[in-house]
Structures are given as structure tokens and as C-alpha cells.
Amino acid sequence: MKHYFRGGIHPPENKNGTVDLPLTKADPPPFVAISFSQHIGKPATPLVKPGERVLRGQLIAEQSGYVSAAAHASISGAVKGVVQVRHPLGFLVDALKIENDGLDEWDPSVKIERDVDQLPPGEIRKIVQGAGIVGMGGATFPSHVKLSPPPGKKIDTLILNAAECEPYLTADDLLMREYPEEILMGAELFKRAVGARRAIVGIEDNKLRAVTALRDAAGRIGSNIGITVLPVQYPQGAEKQLIYALLRREVPSGGLPMDVGVLVHNVGSAFAGYQACAFGYPLTERIVTVTGPGIRNPANLWVRIGTMAGHLLDICGFDPETTKKLVVGGPMMGLSMRDLEWSVVKGTNGILALDDPAAYSHRACIRCGRCVESCPSGLLPCTLSNYGEFDKLAEAEEYNARDCIECGICSYVCPSKRPIVQWIRMEKAEINRKKQMEVK
Amino acid sequence: MPAQEKKLLFNVNNSPHIRDGDTTPRIMCLVCLALAPALVWSLFVFGWHALVPIGFSVAACVATEWLIVRWRGLPRTIDDGSAVVTGLLLAAVCPPNLPWWAAVIGGVFAIGVGKQAFGGLGFNIWNPALLGRAFMQASMPDRMMSGEWPHLGFAGEWWKNLFHCLGGSFSGIAERIGTAPDAVSRASMTRAIDGGVDVMTGATILEKMHTPTAMAVVDELGNVTYHAPGALTPGWSDVLRGWFGIEGGSLGEVSAILLVIGGVYLLRKKVIPWDIPAFYLFTAAILGWVLPQPYKIGDAHAYTAWFHGPWLAHLGAGGLMLGAFFMATDMVTGPLTQKGRIIFAVGCGIMTMVIRLFGGYPEGVCYAILLMNICVPLIDTLTKPGVFGAGLKK
Ligand code: SF4
Numbered sequence: 134m135k136h137y138f139r140g141g142i143h144p145p146e147n148k149n150g151t152v153d154l155p156l157t158k159a160d161p162p163p164f165v166a167i168s169f170s171q172h173i174g175k176p177a178t179p180l181v182k183p184g185e186r187v188l189r190g191q192l193i194a195e196q197s198g199y200v201s202a203a204a205h206a207s208i209s210g211a212v213k214g215v216v217q218v219r220h221p222l223g224f225l226v227d228a229l230k231i232e233n234d235g236l237d238e239w240d241p242s243v244k245i246e247r248d249v250d251q252l253p254p255g256e257i258r259k260i261v262q263g264a265g266i267v268g269m270g271g272a273t274f275p276s277h278v279k280l281s282p283p284p285g286k287k288i289d290t291l292i293l294n295a296a297e298c299e300p301y302l303t304a305d306d307l308l309m310r311e312y313p314e315e316i317l318m319g320a321e322l323f324k325r326a327v328g329a330r331r332a333i334v335g336i337e338d339n340k341l342r343a344v345t346a347l348r349d350a351a352g353r354i355g356s357n358i359g360i361t362v363l364p365v366q367y368p369q370g371a372e373k374q375l376i377y378a379l380l381r382r383e384v385p386s387g388g389l390p391m392d393v394g395v396l397v398h399n400v401g402s403a404f405a406g407y408q409a410c411a412f413g414y415p416l417t418e419r420i421v422t423v424t425g426p427g428i429r430n431p432a433n434l435w436v437r438i439g440t441m442a443g444h445l446l447d448i449c450g451f452d453p454e455t456t457k458k459l460v461v462g463g464p465m466m467g468l469s470m471r472d473l474e475w476s477v478v479k480g481t482n483g484i485l486a487l488d489d490p491a492a493y494s495h496r497a498c499i500r501c502g503r504c505v506e507s508c509p510s511g512l513l514p515c516t517l518s519n520y521g522e523f524d525k526l527a528e529a530e531e532y533n534a535r536d537c538i539e540c541g542i543c544s545y546v547c548p549s550k551r552p553i554v555q556w557i558r559m560e561k562a563e564i565n566r567k568k569q570m571e572v573k
Numbered sequence: 574m575p576a577q578e579k580k581l582l583f584n585v586n587n588s589p590h591i592r593d594g595d596t597t598p599r600i601m602c603l604v605c606l607a608l609a610p611a612l613v614w615s616l617f618v619f620g621w622h623a624l625v626p627i628g629f630s631v632a633a634c635v636a637t638e639w640l641i642v643r644w645r646g647l648p649r650t651i652d653d654g655s656a657v658v659t660g661l662l663l664a665a666v667c668p669p670n671l672p673w674w675a676a677v678i679g680g681v682f683a684i685g686v687g688k689q690a691f692g693g694l695g696f697n698i699w700n701p702a703l704l705g706r707a708f709m710q711a712s713m714p715d716r717m718m719s720g721e722w723p724h725l726g727f728a729g730e731w732w733k734n735l736f737h738c739l740g741g742s743f744s745g746i747a748e749r750i751g752t753a754p755d756a757v758s759r760a761s762m763t764r765a766i767d768g769g770v771d772v773m774t775g776a777t778i779l780e781k782m783h784t785p786t787a788m789a790v791v792d793e794l795g796n797v798t799y800h801a802p803g804a805l806t807p808g809w810s811d812v813l814r815g816w817f818g819i820e821g822g823s824l825g826e827v828s829a830i831l832l833v834i835g836g837v838y839l840l841r842k843k844v845i846p847w848d849i850p851a852f853y854l855f856t857a858a859i860l861g862w863v864l865p866q867p868y869k870i871g872d873a874h875a876y877t878a879w880f881h882g883p884w885l886a887h888l889g890a891g892g893l894m895l896g897a898f899f900m901a902t903d904m905v906t907g908p909l910t911q912k913g914r915i916i917f918a919v920g921c922g923i924m925t926m927v928i929r930l931f932g933g934y935p936e937g938v939c940y941a942i943l944l945m946n947i948c949v950p951l952i953d954t955l956t957k958p959g960v961f962g963a964g965l966k967k
């Protein structure tokens with residue numbers, strides 16, 4: 134079967150800065166600020182008080198409601214209190230500040246040994262939930278929710294998303310090269326949790342070292358998980374596109390992968406799932422790619438959740454002169470941060486110091502059709518951009534603005550440098566607001 | 574000072590944070606470059622005075638664009654280069670001996686009515702240059718129809734020899750003008766002489782092929798039989814004259830070869846899609862070969878046999894190459910999707926050949942593209958891409 138999906142582009146990969154470097158551990162920071170809103174859903178509820186000493190891995194905020202995720206201390210030290218940090222979306226949220234005592238003492242509940250081979254599905258879900266695992270590719274949807282499909286939705290295939298199709302990012306690549314067995318065992322656990330028949334890793338052909346590592350590991354542990362190599366194409370890592378490329382199944386508009394019997398998890402989540410099930414480790418650190426023209430020593434670092442951005446930039450040698458824009462995530466879908474008042478969360482896969490070509494002023498649409506050709510959702514982004522510019526909401530809805538996955542391709546290819554996605558986001562927000570008003 | 578101690582502020586804007594290097598001004602600039610060989614060639618075959626329509630048309634287009642945009646209180650747009658492209662394309666479809674004021678009128682109309690009246694770049698329905706030409710054709714037909722015959726003003730002996738080899742003889746042209754002085758060529762001849770420029774005009778290959786009159790052959794017994802006119806079976810020299818541009822006609826249309834070179838350059842630079850020129854030319858060639866060619870026997874119409882058309886002459890003659898590579902590929906007035914572009918291009922090919930063979934004008938490219946331009950909204954609606962996952966049950 135030829136693996137492809139509709140539309141898409143191949144922007145310069147820019148992964149060379151970090152792809153050949155070894156994975157290193159970032160020095161634990163003097164303090165961390167662990168956000169209560171690291172996931173999609175309700176903020177977690179704090180459990181500890183200022184002055185209290187917490188240990189690494191200790192639960193510091195419990196999930197509040199079903200779609201929510203717990204948070205754990207990523208260092209040992211004294212709780213300083215609640216501070217405000219910037220959410221990737223720009224607003225301020227509460228976070229717990231913990232001062233590092235440098236001992237890195239683990240909570241006794243952690244570092245157990247568990248035989249994962251016999252773990253029943255319900256147990257796996259519970260452990261994943263307790264470990265506060267969320268979608269680590271950036272979506273940050275609580276993993277335990279995804280592992281508990283509603284009755285009636287049969288999942289037959291688990292897909293591990295290893296596409297890492299965003300330029301610059303190499304965090305998943307490094308993780309797969311260094312911990313292939315853990316990832317595959319995590320996938321086996323997730324597969325068992327949802328009762329899937331098979332599991333497939335979808336990985337792009339610019340990560341052949343990781344492919345080899347995974348294949349070798351599969352042989353070693355006797356796993357029959359398929360490793361499917363896909364041609365590089367952005368946005369391969371978008372769920373619906375990945376499912377189509379691997380299985381030729383089309384997730385219905387407005388639907389979820391489980392509507393076609395598929396569950397997609399990021400490799401990072403599978404790794405975290407295995408760590409939690411086998412050793413009781415909650416999610417307290419992750420790999421972050423720090424790179425871009427404004428970074429002197431790009432690196433892939435193991436970073437404690439809650440580490441302030443400035444700490445990482447100092448480790449990697451940050452040049453404020455060339456950096457016009459600080460992006461968290463990949464350059465295509467990541468968010469630009471206005472300052473350094475934010476800390477690493479579970480979904481932070483990269484920090485990029487970029488210059489700012491998007492500061493171009495835009496021109497009129499010349500109807501070149503490039504956006505139409507490359508839109509993976511089959512929309513007419515140019516038409517939608519005109520509706521956005523001239524405030525035509527009803528037409529935008531009719532032209533399926535809500536099916537846009539905000540991959541950013543249209544803005545990327547536009548020779549007139551039109552901020553198309555920005556307008557579409559606005560339209561989507563307005564349409565949703567109207568819908569909600571109607572419901573009320 | 575460590576980054577974390579310094580108050581730093583960064584730009585905040587929407588993703589994506591990287592952009593493709595291609596820009597609209599670059600696209601326009603490449604179109605101008607691709608057009609350059611054909612325009613330079615026209616200076617070579619017609620002489621420096623061909624600069625008059627080129628210069629005045631570009632100047633008029635840019636000035637009109639600047640004035641109207643300023644008057645509408647919008648940000649300046651002349652730096653996107655689209656007005657220059659319109660000016661060059663307009664000049665390319667005008668005769669080289671066009672007076673300066675006519676070029677100015679055409680340019681003002683092309684930009685003022687053809688583009689800005691619709692809301693500026695991106696909103697016009699018709700190709701502005703072609704609309705300008707259609708307007709001039711309607712309002713000053715004699716100025717537009719008088720294709721100038723090349724006199725190789727700057728050419729050396731070598732070129733003149735080649736020209737002779739290809740069957741063009743100066744005396745022959747003079748003869749043609751002398752023996753069949755139709756009103757148009759006489760008028761332009763006089764005007765040219767008035768203007769002090771040594772210009773000769775004559776029928777282009779398309780004009781000759783447009784419903785010519787049958788040859789009457791009388792045998793010894795006095796029976797008259799009619800044969801399809803020789804113009805309908807042009808020889809190699811006629812065909813090559815068209816392709817190489819040693820031929821009368823509009824300024825930029827003379828050399829099909831140079832237009833193809835410019836077009837291929839644009840294809841390689843990914844400025845224009847391959848489908849429009851490919852399907853346009855293919856359709857025109859097929860129809861040029863298949864369709865019977867009309868000619869006249871007295872007042873009656875007759876047709877040559879099917880599958881005998883001079884398709885190669887049709888491809889190289891007139892504005893077909895300019896139309897296929899530079900006019901029909903105008904993105905603003907073409908369809909958005911590939912499916913749409915193919916429909917559009919095939920439509921252009923059909924209309925061009927129908928007008929050339931059965932219409933009132935010898936050349937059909939301009940009106941064919943303008944007609945297909947109006948169909949673009951319909952084509953776009955019909956070829957709207959299917960939304961991913963739409964129509965599936967949740
Ligand atoms: S951002 Fe939306 S409209 Fe633009 S290309 Fe991606 S899916 Fe299509």
C-alpha cells in the first residue's frame with residue numbers, strides 16, 4: 134500500500150542542529166513552577182501547602198473531574214506557594230512553585246518493580262491516570278480518557294504517532310533511538326488497555342536510525358508491533374492524516390479517531406505509560422528540543438516539568454539579538470510567547486528561538502491556488518481568508534471553516550503572505566460562539 | 574546577563590512561524606523576465622520604435638494603479654509588480670507601430686476598468702491586459718489590426734539571408750501590398766510613412782488562413798474546378814516563420830519559440846502550473862488538425878476534409894503561445910484547482926480554434942480566454958474539493 138494523504142507540504146526540516154547530538158540531562162533548576170493547567174480540561178486541584186516539603190514524584194495536585202490530569206513534583210524541596218505563569222496560549226494560570234533542595238529524593242510510592250505482562254486493562258488505565266500522563270506531542274489531552282473509549286466504540290488498531298513532522302523538532306526521534314524497548318512495551322500496554330488487535334508505529338523516513346532501533350527492539354522483546362515507514366510530509370503527525378496514511382481510513386468530519394476504530398498515541402506518551410506501569414514513575418520530566426537560529430548550543434534535553442524557559446535558554450546559550458520570536462512547539466503549529474514568564478509543561482516538545490518572517494505585511498490573494506492544493510482538509514483557504522478579512526461568518530461556515538485542522542500550511546505557502554490560519558481561527562471561534570449562544 | 578534575569582519581550586503572532594520564500598512580487602518579476610526574450614526579439618525584428626507601445630503601456634498601467642489605489646485610500650500596491658506585468662502583456666498583444674497615445678488609453682483601461690473597478694488585484698474577473706486589448710480592438714480597430722511586417726531593422730545580412738530562405742522576400746511583400754492593397758494595410762502603410770518610419774505590412778499567416786478564397790483551375794476543355802486555397806496547406810517556410818517570429822503580427826506574439834522558452838522557464842520556477850499550457854495547446858493542436866478548414870468559393874462556403882488541418886502552423890501562429898503560457902495562466906482570472914484548470918484550458922483551446930476557423934476574426938486567443946474567464950466562478954464551484962471526512966457517518 135502506498136502511504137500518502139491529501140495535500141501537505143515539505144518545508145525545510147532544519148533538524149540538523151540537534152539530530153546528531155546525544156540526549157543530555159538538563160541541570161535541575163533552582164526552582165520549578167508546575168502549572169495546574171498542563172492539559173486540556175479542568176485545572177488540577179492543589180494538595181500541598183506553602184512551607185511543606187515535597188518529594189520528587191509526589192502528587193501535588195489531583196485531577197478535578199474526568200477530563201483533567203494530576204500533577205506531580207518534579208524535584209524535591211519546599212513548596213513556596215502558588216505563582217502565576219503564562220499558559221502557552223498567552224494567558225496567566227496558577228502554578229505551584231517548589232524550591233529545589235538539590236537532593237532529588239524520590240517519593241516512596243515511586244520506583245517499584247511491577248510485572249507488566251499480566252497487568253489487566255483496568256489497572257493500566259488507572260496507573261496511567263494516576264501518573265498524570267497526557268498527549269505529549271503537544272495536544273496534551275489526558276491519556277486515560279483516550280484509553281477508555283465509550284462502550285460501543287470498538288478500537289481495533291492502536292497507532293503510535295512517531296511522525297514528528299514539524300521542522301526543527303527531534304525530541305521524539307531521540308527518545309525512540311534511546312528507549313525503543315520501553316516505547317514498544319508501552320504500546321503493548323496501551324493496546325491491551327483498549328483491547329486493540331494490533332499496533333502500528335507510523336514514522337517518517339527521515340528518522341531511519343529510530344526505525345532501526347525500533348525494529349531491533351521489537352525483535353528483542355518479541356513484539357509484533359508493525360513499524361511503518363512513511364514518506365516525509367507535513368502534517369503527517371496530524372491524527373486524521375496519519376490514520377489515513379497508514380490505514381486509508383477517513384475520520385468523519387467533526388469525528389474522532391475512535392469513530393473508525395483507531396486510537397492514536399504519541400511515542401512519548403507510550404514511553405511515559407511504560408515508566409508508570411513498570412516502575413511507578415509519574416510524569417515528571419520530558420525531552421525538549423531547544424534550537425533555532427537564536428540558540429548557540431542547540432540540544433535535546435531531559436527537562437523537569439516546571440522548569441522555567443529562561444533556565445533552558447541559559448543552558449543552551451541564547452542570543453537575544455537574533456531572536457525576534459520565541460516559539461514553544463514546532464514552527465508550523467507552535468505558539469509564540471511574549472516573554473520568559475513560563476515553564477515547561479507536559480506538552481512542551483520544543484523551544485525555538487526564531488527570527489520573524491511572519492512580520493511581513495500581507496497582500497491581496499492572487500488566487501494562485503497553492504493553499505487549495507496543499508490543504509490537507511480539502512478546504513478553500515483563500516476563500517476562507519477573504520471571508521475572514523471581510524467578516525463574512527455565514528459564508529465561512531458554509532465553506533467548512535470548522536474542518537480546518539489549523540496546520541498552518543495555507544499561510545506557509547501563500548506568496549501574498551496572508552495570515553490565513555489566523556483568520557480561520559477567528560472564524561471558528563466566532564462560529565462556535567454563535568453556536569453556543571443558540572444553544573442557550 | 575542570563576536570559577532569565579533580563580526582561581525580554583518577543584513578537585507574538587499566529588503560527589505558522591516560518592513561511593515559504595516565494596512572494597507575489599517575485600512571481601510578477603519572474604513573469605516579466607520570462608516575457609523579456611520575446612519582447613527583445615520584437616525590437617530586433619521591428620526596430621526600436623516597438624519600445625513606444627511597451628514603454629507607454631507599462632507607464633500607463635503603473636500610473637493608473639498608483640493613482641486609483643491612492644484615491645481609494647488603500648496601502649500602495651504598485652510594488653507587487655502586477656501592474657508592470659499587465660503593461661507588458663498589453664504591449665505584447667498590440668502591434669509594434671501602435672501610437673503612444675493608443676498605448677496609454679489601453680493601459681488606463683486595462684488597469685482602471687479591467688482591474689481596479691473590480692476591487693484591485695485578486696478580484697478582477699477578466700485578464701486586464703486582454704480586456705484592454707479587446708477595448709482597443711473595438712474602439713480603434715484599424716490601429717490594432719495593422720500587423721506590421723518585420724523589416725529586420727537591426728538585423729545583419731545573416732538574418733536577412735535566413736529570412737529569404739524562409740520564403741520571405743522584401744520584394745514579395747511590396748508586391749503583395751501593391752497588388753492587393755486592402756484598406757487596412759494601405760492605411761497603415763501611409764501612416765507609417767507619415768510617421769517617418771519605414772514600415773511594411775502584410776497579411777500574417779493567420780490572416781491568410783482565415784476563410785481564403787478557392788483557387789479556380791481551368792482545364793483545356795474550359796471546365797472550372799476549385800481547389801482548396803494554398804493558404805490552408807502552409808508550407809514549412811510559412812510554419813517556421815511563425816515559430817521563429819519572422820512574421821508580422823503583434824509585438825510580443827511574433828516568436829512562438831521564444832514564448833515557449835519563457836513559458837518553460839516559468840514552469841521550471843513553478844510560477845505557472847503545467848496543466849494550463851499543456852491542455853490548452855494540446856486541445857488547440859488536436860482541433861487544428863481534426864477540424865475542416867472553411868474557405869470560400871465565390872460567396873459560398875466550402876470545407877477541407879477532416880483530419881487535414883495545418884495544426885503546426887496554428888500552434889506557432891498568432892497569440893496562441895502567448896495566450897497559453899502568459900495569459901491563460903494568470904492566476905487571478907483562472908480556476909483554483911487542477912481539475913478546474915484543465916476544464917478551463919480545454920475550454921480556451923476549443924474557443925480559440927472555433928473563433929479562428931469559423932469566427933469573424935482570424936485570431937481567437939484573446940476572446941477565447943476572456944470568455945473562459947467569465948466561466949471561472951462556475952468552474953470553481955463545480956470543482957470545489959471535497960472536504961476531508963465530509964459526508965461520512967460519525
Ligand atoms: S490551516 Fe486549515 S485551511 Fe489552512 S491548510 Fe491547514 S487545514 Fe487547510
Ligand code: SF4
Binds near residue numbers: 502505549551
Ligand atoms: S496561497 Fe495565498 S495568494 Fe494563493 S490562493 Fe491561497 S490565499 Fe490566495
